[in-house]
Amino acid sequence: MPLFKRNPFGHILFLKKWLIRIFGVISHGRYRRFNNLQIEGSEILRNLPENNVLFVSNHQTYFADVAAMFHVFNAALKGRDNTIKNIGYIWQPKLNIYYVAAGETMRAGLLPKIFAYVGSVSIERTWRSEGKDVKRQVKMSDVSNIGKALNDGWVITFPQGTTTAFKPIRRGTAHIIKKHKPVVVPIVIDGFRRSFDKKGLQIKKRNVLQSMVIKEPLEIDYENEDVADIVTKIEYAIEQHPSFLKVLTPKQLEEEQDFIESRRFWGADSKEKESKKKL
Template sequence: MPFTEKLKHIKLLRKLIYVIIGIITYPVIAIFNKLKIEGTEYVASLPKKNVLFVSNHQTYFADVMVFIHIFCAIKWRKKNRLGIPFYLLNPFTRVYFVAAEETMRTNWLTRLFILAGALTVKRTWRYESTEIRRNLDPSDTRKIQKALEKNWVITFPQGTTKPFAPGRKGTAHIIKNSKPIVVPVVINGFWRAFNKKGLKMKKRGVQLSITFKPPLVINYEDSVDDILGQVMDAIEQSKKYMLKGAHHRNS
């Protein structure tokens, strides 16, 4: 196991990293902007393992920052709010998130996110400056399945911040094989407040929203395509949501 991976599993170090990330990011999500949270009652009653959060994606890192804050706040019995971040004194660390490897090694802050629980996967490759999309390879899938055995995992099935991009079948394969509780999440407003990476604020006073929906009722014997279709409907990124209004667009 690589040294970075070993560090990631040291609980005390993870807590320290969450405190650092939390202190840095709290002002931009809860003071300079407005955060609306819904559905934390569905999260509070979940078991502490084999839970997969599936979400649409608007920035590389700001989305994950908010998940971390909310999960820590829920641990401190907060309901649909963050409040003063006393929850950083004892953060919730049994969560990992899927992230493209090429975005995780650009600077010290992104590398800190690796230690915070990033499951790095090779989701794209570039040919003559063009991004070519591809599904998760088997080794990446196994990495996510292993993390689910004892933790929560956040994944973004589209693997891109482009709205209404098709979902990756790798997510459905993971659902079929690991049979996790699948919690759909819909986020909005992040593209207005932050740049694409989510590390720089573009605008203040933006309404950020994150809605946790009830866990999906899934027939794990369904086809990969059917499961993926169910997931994409739940995170409001399927074709039937495409023309429902400007609030679903990020351009």
């Protein structure tokens, strides 16, 4: 690779590679040591095309969610199944992974600006700005940049546009799907809100079960399904449809907790038991 080769956004790939390496090493312990990220479905990633793939996910922190996906994606592409053990996978990272983020978030300080260089497709939110509700037109350059990123590689988007659970899916995501016809891969994450602060930079609590479930690509009839149909399909796929929101009795809450514990099918239970024995 030429030293100063750039991606479609003008970012120098050599510099981007080193930023991913550095921040990958720094962040790795947040998912392997302080907390244990449990993964399901990483083998799906190896069967995806090189470009025009759109990942849709629920959102819990500004940066920790995306950082975890960078780890999982690169580990899976290096042959690891549902694990980010042995960080050697980060030495030759996939450089055409992008994520959609609010422009004001990525401009808020030096660290976000560095994160933006790693792969942000920054957009101006049409519904909220500086903590206030607004109404403004979609910038066509934002739409064009998302298309440019899809043409070059993989794009991660959080279609609710917020870290608050069960907020509506933004219709813009469905419009992008109809226009560019990408492979749409749903991801469901959990535990990040409990283990990190809202920005995802500071560890708030340790030994939290973090999970990431990568699902099979959605079946979408790009020509005949309308925007509303696609929005509903995404809501169900990332488990953010209102039907997932329910009021539980104390007994149901206990049963729900037992179910969550049973989802530790990746081996986290044995790890905890070992640590208790040592005590």
